Amino acid sequence: MSEKRFTEQMKAYGQWKSDLVTNIGDYQKWLDANGMGSPEDELRIYESLAALRSDKLTIAFVAEFARGKTELINAIFFSEYDRRLLPSEAGRTTMCPTELFYDAEHQHAYIRLLPIETRLNDTSVAEYKEDPIHWSSMELDLENPDNMADAFQEIVKVKKVSRDEARRLGLYDDSDSHLNNPDGSPPDEIEIPLWRHALISFPHPLLKQGLVILDTPGLNALGSEPELTLNMIPKAQGVMFIMAADTGVTKSDLEMWSSNVKPGRAGKEKGLVVILNKIDTLWDDLKSREQIAKTINEQCGKAAQTLGIDLSTVIPVSAQKGLLAKIRHDQELLTRSNILALESILANEILPYQQELVRDHVKGDVGAMVKQSCDLLASRFHSVKSQLQELSGLSGKNNEVIEHLMRKTREEQVAYHKNVESFNANKKILSDQSKQLLALLSLSELDKLVSRSRESMTGSWTTAGLKNGMKTFFDGVSNMLTQVDDYSEQLNRLVTTVYHQFQSEHAIQGVEPVLYNIEKYVAELRKLEEEGEAFRNSPVTAMTEQSFVVKKFFITLVSHARNIFFKAHRDAESWSKAVMSPLVRQIKDHKEQMDKRLENLRKINESRDTLEERIAELKKQAVVLKKQHDEVNNILKVINRPLNQQTVPQRQQPAA
Ligand SMILES: Nc1nc2c(ncn2[C@@H]2O[C@H](COP(=O)(O)OP(=O)(O)O)[C@@H](O)[C@H]2O)c(=O)[nH]1
Ligand SMILES: [Mg+2]
Structure with missing residues (x-):
């Protein structure tokens, strides 16, 4: 088994994404060239491409201050600068949450800082991010690492x-x-x-591939900025929780673990890495390597026990020695620091997991569209084949047979017109019901619920008031979603029936509709509620001035829930616009084919010479359709291609 380094794996991931983008672009061109796309298809493809291009892999470093978060970031990602890029030194700890990423839109390197005074407003950091005007901005001089390191000093001010x-x-x-x-x-x-939040963009190869690193300050900052706990940390694909060997697991480490880390990881344990840093403080020259290994193992055991997790999941490392070893190219020290074990988890567990998610998403979205195109072409092919069969059987037959066939086709046309009428009536019903679905997902209804929840806090921004407010809010949300779920089930049934009815009555090959599904949004909201509960119950909320944190917390919670609702609404809207298109296209196809068939029969009836001509024409059509089908099928194959099956290496303990 080859165990790839994180850098290589990230590059391969970037390549994989760019192949997918090309492939989806091919499909887009194909739709255009063959006149098979619709404006809704265009939009869906555009959104899928945008999502792929902006896909990020976020790794959050969470721990009490001075556990070595920043040093670890330096050691894992930025050692090639041959220096300590981000400031990490005794007594000068990171003061504000810092995001390192690459901003492909503005191609220059910068550091943007949000003044601490913005805490006085009710605007969330996410909203501030949309508006650079509130940030103080500095250019970074990439040619000059000293200058960069100086600029980074801002985050400890x-x-x-x-x-x-x-x-x-x-x-x-x-x-x-x-x-x-x-x-x-x-x-x-x-x-x-001095600052509330820092954004640092620079063109490091890993950041350019979509890596985002979130460095956080200690417990205090997490307590006073609920957005971190409710939004940023749970959203990260990987969370590194760090303890230090020189302090052991302290009360505040434990508090942080149970209030800020564990709840956000429910169901996503894969992305959580627990680290015991500073093991070099246990490297006692008077002890043998075996004795040291034993001590480290005991410390890991204690930490695991305190957190209530498995010993094998605690990774002992020395960030400081890891950084030093990388700068000095000291292989022995590098092995001893165990930093590569962390890289391996990033490369072989966290990254592949994200890749799977992205792939499932693309498969469910563009993949479903491509599949429909494929099915539609198969259905056309099938119909051309059956016409061909019919005509081939006609040579040598008398006019009576042909007239009989013409009669039959005319009857079919009559039946078709009747069915189209009923299809149009159903389409109208569906469109009305879709409006009802959108009304059930209405943001203004949600806002009414927010006001009710505020009221049920009886005007008091305390944790007790918050409990009532949250209950009103989440009960209300859950009620709304249950209605949406019931309703969409009914809608889905109707859609399926309309599809199948038409197809079976006209013996057309099946193209399946895409159904509306609210499940993923329900899951997101449920998670938000869990995180909210954990935060509300945490002692952190009691540490800073209550009304302040409670208010901020409530605002964050609501804006997050609103965002989820917004996405569900937008999805429902584009779904309702697009759901019938494949069947509409199929119906149109069917009509054209019936007309064509009748015309063929008429001409053949007049002169038998046309028969051979028509047969040759249909054969040509079949060849074209087969070619088109193969083209789309190849696109589909790329989208559905299984990812490289990797055996996930067991996390292993180092030799001391
Ligand atoms: N001995 C030792 N010290 C470390 C290690 N990692 C970090 N430190 C020191 O711990 C202090 C705090 O580190 P820093 O990265 O700023 O911690 P943060 O507040 O968690 O970001 C600094 O003085 C670092 O040099 C390590 O692996 N071993
Ligand atoms: Mg730090």
Whole structure:
């Protein structure tokens, strides 16, 4: 088994995505060239391509401050700069959540910083991201790593503000007694981060392939910025939770684990990596390697026990020695640091998992469209073949037989017209019912629910009030979704019946409709609720000024839920527009073929010479259809191609 390094694997993943993009582009061109596309198809393809191009693999580093998150990021991803790129030093810890990525739209490297004062507004960080005007922006000089490292110093910057100011920002609470002066009096000034969030874009090869790294500050920051816990961390494909060997598992480590890490990973355990960092602090020269290995293993065991997880899932590493070893090309030290074990998990577990998700998505979306095109062509081919058979059987037959066939075709035409009428009536019913479906997913209804939930908090932004508010909100959401689910089931049944009825009455080969499914949005909302519950129950909410955090939390929760609703609504809308198109196309095909058949029979009836001509024509058509079918089928094959089956390596413990 070959175990690929993360960098290689990421490159292969990028290549795979770009092949898919080309393939989908081919399909798009094919639709155009053959006049088989519709505006809805165009839109769906466009969205799929956009989703593929903007696909990101986010790895979040979550831990209490000074556990070595930033050092690990330096060691895993940025060692080729031969220096410590992001600031990681004793006493100067990352103060604001920092995202490292590549912004392909603005092709220059920059660092953007959101002032801490924006906390006073009700706008979420996600919303601020849409609007660069609120950010303070600096260009990065890529030729000059010193300059880059200097610019990165911004993310550790702090400033002193009055106690009142800190309180207003939700960064100080009278219960924060650990900040008191030695005589017990509260401090006059509080040190707070200068920035609320940092975005760093630069063209590192991994970032260019779609890797996003989220570096977070400690527990305090997570407590005061619910968006991290509710949105950014759960959305990450990989979460690295880090403890340190020199401190062991502390109370706040544990708190962070149970409030901020574990709940967001429910059902996504694959992406969670638990790390015991700084094992070099246990490298005692007076002990043998075996003794050291034993000590490290014991520490991992203790950590695993405290967190309630399996020992084999705790990876001991030394970020600092890993970085040093990579810079010095010291193979022995690199092995000892065990950094490569982490890379291997990223490369062989987290990345393939994301690839599977992306593939399933493309398969379900564009794949379903391509399949419909394929089926439609098969159905055309089938009908040409049967006409061909019919005509071939006519040579040597008398006019009576031909007239009989003409009569039969005319009867079919009459039946067809009747069926088309009933099809149009059904289509109208479907369109009305789709409107009802959209109404059930209405955002204004959701907003009414939000107001009711706010009211049921009885105006108090406390955790007790929040409990009522959240209950009202999620009960309401769940109620709305149950209705949507029932309704869409009914709609799906109608769609299927309309398809099958027409096809069976006219002996047309089956093209299956795509059904509407709300399940994935229900699952997303359920997850949001779980994360919300965990956060609400966490002691973190009690640490900073309550009303502040509770309010921010509620706003984040609602905006996230609103976003999920929005997506479900948009999906339902484009579904309802596109669901009947394949059948409409098939019906049109069928009509054309009947007309053509009648005309053929008429001409043959007049002169037997035309028979051979018609047969030759149909044969030509069959060849063209076969070719078209093969072309589309090849596109479908690429989309459905299984990913390279990899044996996932067992996570292994290092030799000390
Ligand atoms: N001995 C040792 N120190 C480390 C290691 N990783 C990080 N540190 C030190 O721990 C301190 C905090 O590291 P940093 O990466 O800033 O932690 P963060 O706050 O979690 O991002 C710094 O002084 C680092 O040099 C390690 O593997 N071994
Ligand atoms: Mg840090």
